[in-house]
Amino acid sequence: MTLVAGIDSSTQSCKVVIRDLESGELVRQGRASHPAGTEVDPAFWWDALLAALDAAGGLDDVAAIAIAGQQHGMVVLDEGGEVIRPALLWNDTRSADAARALTEEFGAAGMAARTGSVPVASFTATKLRWLRDAEPSNAGRVAAVALPHDWLTWRLRGFGPASVAPLGPVLEELVTDRSDASGTSYWNPRTGEYDRELLIACLGHDAVLPRVLGPAEPAGRTVALSASGVSIPAGVVVGAGAGDNAGAALGLGANEGDVVVSIGTSGTVFAVTGEPSADETGTVAGFADASGAFLPLVATLNAARVLDSTAALLGVDHAELGTLALQAPAGSDGLVLQPYFEGERTPNLPTATATLFGMTLASTTRPNLARASIEGLLCGLADGLDAVRRVGVVPTRILLIGGAAFNPAVQAAAAQVFDVPVAVPEPGEYVADGGAVQAGWALTGTRPTWTVSLAAAPAPDHRPVIREQYAAHAASVQG
Numbered sequence: 001m002t003l004v005a006g007i008d009s010s011t012q013s014c015k016v017v018i019r020d021l022e023s024g025e026l027v028r029q030g031r032a033s034h035p036a037g038t039e040v041d042p043a044f045w046w047d048a049l050l051a052a053l054d055a056a057g058g059l060d061d062v063a064a065i066a067i068a069g070q071q072h073g074m075v076v077l078d079e080g081g082e083v084i085r086p087a088l089l090w091n092d093t094r095s096a097d098a099a100r101a102l103t104e105e106f107g108a109a110g111m112a113a114r115t116g117s118v119p120v121a122s123f124t125a126t127k128l129r130w131l132r133d134a135e136p137s138n139a140g141r142v143a144a145v146a147l148p149h150d151w152l153t154w155r156l157r158g159f160g161p162a163s164v165a166p167l168g169p170v171l172e173e174l175v176t177d178r179s180d181a182s183g184t185s186y187w188n189p190r191t192g193e194y195d196r197e198l199l200i201a202c203l204g205h206d207a208v209l210p211r212v213l214g215p216a217e218p219a220g221r222t223v224a225l226s227a228s229g230v231s232i233p234a235g236v237v238v239g240a241g242a243g244d245n246a247g248a249a250l251g252l253g254a255n256e257g258d259v260v261v262s263i264g265t266s267g268t269v270f271a272v273t274g275e276p277s278a279d280e281t282g283t284v285a286g287f288a289d290a291s292g293a294f295l296p297l298v299a300t301l302n303a304a305r306v307l308d309s310t311a312a313l314l315g316v317d318h319a320e321l322g323t324l325a326l327q328a329p330a331g332s333d334g335l336v337l338q339p340y341f342e343g344e345r346t347p348n349l350p351t352a353t354a355t356l357f358g359m360t361l362a363s364t365t366r367p368n369l370a371r372a373s374i375e376g377l378l379c380g381l382a383d384g385l386d387a388v389r390r391v392g393v394v395p396t397r398i399l400l401i402g403g404a405a406f407n408p409a410v411q412a413a414a415a416q417v418f419d420v421p422v423a424v425p426e427p428g429e430y431v432a433d434g435g436a437v438q439a440g441w442a443l444t445g446t447r448p449t450w451t452v453s454l455a456a457a458p459a460p461d462h463r464p465v466i467r468e469q470y471a472a473h474a475a476s477v478q479g
């Protein structure tokens with residue numbers, strides 16, 4: 001049996017799957033938590049990766065591995081390969097002014113043409129501009145810029161500061177892939193080239209950027225490492241890795257007509273397409289995927305954690321939140337939650353806060369609040385579905401994934417909010433599975449095709465009232 005490993009180094013945790021290359025069967029898995037916060041020392045991701053690999057039984061019998069991870073995070077390295085400051089994550093909104101400034105300087109149409117996307121605070125370029133202006137001495141020391149998955153891939157191959165890494169700080173050995181490069185705002189998905197002028201306009205000077213590998217191209221191999229009591233064997237083939245959403249598309253084997261809706265820390269709506277997109281309104285990010293194609297994507301900042309927060313407020317767990325929500329009618333008797341707890345990215349309202357509308361003595365019940373929290377986050381994603389339609393995607397099926405997708409109330413409400421049939425794949429770690437597919441691809445040169453089973457396909461039950469009342473309140477807030 002040839003085993004391949006895939007990683008999802010996501011916002012909240014690191015997940016490892018180890019699969020049989022031939023059949024795709026899940027052989028082992030492991031997980032470890034990441035710290036909370038929107039700026040994180042990458043050392044925590046490395047420690048979590050080692051702990052998750054250990055929990056998954058290690059790599060001694062594994063032939064290949066690839067790391068997918070949260071997109072956009074700014075990892076800045078000095079000449080010695082040291083991380084200069086904690087990474088700013090995709091959900092850190094302090095660079096909102098920098099995003100506005102960049103868009104003014106280069107124009108929304110110009111940015112969309114050059115990078116596929118109009119930048120918002122999530123994108124790496126805006127974080128570099130913030131660094132240049134807020135922490136000029138740190139910016140001046142930047143010798144290389146990497147993304148979370150690039151940095152972990154580099155460390156796994158034995159590179160890093162001389163004090164901890166056997167192969168030392170060889171910055172030119174940093175690699176990435178098309179999908180994660182496309183989330184930087186200084187890489188062009190049409191040409192496959194970095195846009196150095198944009199990088200310099202953000203950081204203030206040029207820097208080493210990771211070499212962009214193709215979907216089947218290996219990054220190299222592991223070297224023998226021992227850290228935090230965990231040993232990594234030498235010689236495991238390392239794939240290029242990917243941004244997490246592109247990883248999920250690969251893990252699901254998403255086909256034409258499939259629109260993936262992921263409800264994890266972020267909410268995302270995306271599809272694999274043959275042509276690149278360039279949405280000048282900034283709603284749809286024109287990303288590349290991990291298979292050589294493209295991945296138009298809408299992301300929201302407020303997704304599963306809206307439910308975490310509402311469950312905590314109601315003093316219930318996720319299962320009880322779902323039970324409560326299923327007791328309320330579609331539309332929650334007019335109670336509407338606009339769930340901008342962390343500001344919002346789509347629509348671009350980085351300083352927004354959440355608002356509960358439609359509170360009356362009759363509507364303000366625990367079941368209605370539970371349901372309104374689910375309906376609110378789904379309405380943001382339904383707006384995302386409309387936006388990907390506007391760039392040419394024709395959805396015939398929604399594949400609902402992410403931590404919150406397995407909640408029965410979320411599934412039932414999704415069938416009411418979306419006007420496209422919803423299918424829920426078996427509970428799984430599809431981002432990490434995408435990493436495993438990529439590992440197998442890098443090992444053999446052939447893309448593995450594994451079967452994904454469906455766990456549920458809720459009967460279509462479209463209730464326009466849910467989005468109508470949400471839209472009416474959104475309009476009242478946004479003018």
Ligand SMILES: Nc1ncnc2c1ncn2[C@@H]1O[C@H](COP(=O)(O)OP(=O)(O)O)[C@@H](O)[C@H]1O
Nearest residue numbers: 010011012013264265304305318402403404407
């Ligand atoms: N049954 C459930 N109902 C609602 N939310 C859930 C449920 N199970 C997990 N979650 C939430 O899903 C999130 C984790 O989802 P995941 O897709 O793993 O996120 P990420 O990949 O961003 O770390 C957490 O916020 C968690 O509390």
Ligand SMILES: O=C(CO)[C@@H](O)[C@H](O)COP(=O)(O)O
Nearest residue numbers: 010011070071090264265266
């Ligand atoms: O910013 C985006 C996509 O553009 C997010 O999707 C991040 O990639 C974080 O992902 P999760 O931790 O929620 O999986």
